[in-house]
Amino acid sequence: MPHLPIDYSLYLVSDPYDPAAPDRYFNRIRDALRGGTTLLQFREKKASSKQLLNIAATLKKLAGPFHVPLIINDRVDLALAVDADGVHVGQNDLPARVVRRLIGSEKIVGVSAATVAEAVQAEADGADYLGVGSIFPTRSKADATVTSIDELKAIRRAVHIPIVAIGGIDRANLRRLDPADIDGIAVISAILSQQDVTGAAKKLKECFLQLGDSL
Template identity: 40%
Template sequence: MKPLDLSLYLVLDPELCGGMEGMVTTARMAAEHGVTIVQLRAPHWKKRQWMEAARSLKTVLDPLNVPLIINDHVDIALAVDAAGVHVGQADMPVDVVRRLIGPTKLLGLSTSNSVHMAEVSVELVDYIGVGPVYPTGTKLDASPVIGLSTFGQLMSEKPLPAVAIGGIKAGMAGPLIKAGADGVAVVSAICGQADPAAAAAMLSAEIRGARS
């Protein structure tokens, strides 16, 4: 597996993307124009839909060498041979997930405060998601918003590569990279946009600019 590149992390939302077909098309266009990693997240779907979508996503992402991460559902990740799994604080414990997925697949963990950071098992987890940085309407059960200042403080404590998440739009990625993020995760900044390719390219350029 190539080195993990969290620069522009797309979390798919089937409703914003216009269903399964729209989601797969969005992922392909975004991956062709700067997205470096894609997560399938569809909390209201049945398992069969997860399976079909994951297979279709791998078909378009594998040729581009863009990893597919499955949110929470270890069985789906294993069934389609996805690159890894991402879990939250209330999901299956990371030691159990790691035992199930093996030593080579990616494992991401959501965090939102210093306590979460201190408890991260660095020998089991590959990267952390940190947020929500800003208010978000795409995850109704999200933790309280932390803001850019607190995010920067958390970046000084990060035990692993970290991706910022939560309400991030065009123009917001640069400050997060400068605050210490290894990448930014977006949903509506690409999903549901009239031109997902242009949206991804703009965000990718913003991230590169912040690093230079």
């Protein structure tokens, strides 16, 4: 397990990379980091392996000055190649126990879970945290399995590792979540689709922290 505590409060997942506008892509990620992003996941399904390597290496450099860990979605080889801080896998990717064996005990392993059974298995396999959702409808992942808030609560009771809620979360619906159930929120469009990316990140993080203050 990682030695340093991880702040899961504002977990940003990257939006699709546009090779025709790389500066815009990286600038918006940088703006989100300036706004208080605490964890960054690189998720890209269409680029070539060479492109993925170059993008991931650039993101690692961007996140470094902000002391924000970089998580690579799915690709263990890519995470190792750029010395990323961890890997996030879904239910159809490599099992967490295999990922852990490949990347070692010091790296972060995250697992997507939509049910109690998946969450319990992920924890048993050595996951450091869970990405639970989709909590609300989302355009970012058309095939996402919906996880009810009741199921989220059941998952919280069943596991001891941090939980990051994901899926369609924004400032309007965030207050529907119980701060006792989650350690953070993962978003894409609520930050990266906004005109003022830095401002959107700041406001969303403030809303999440205020949610916790209500406990």
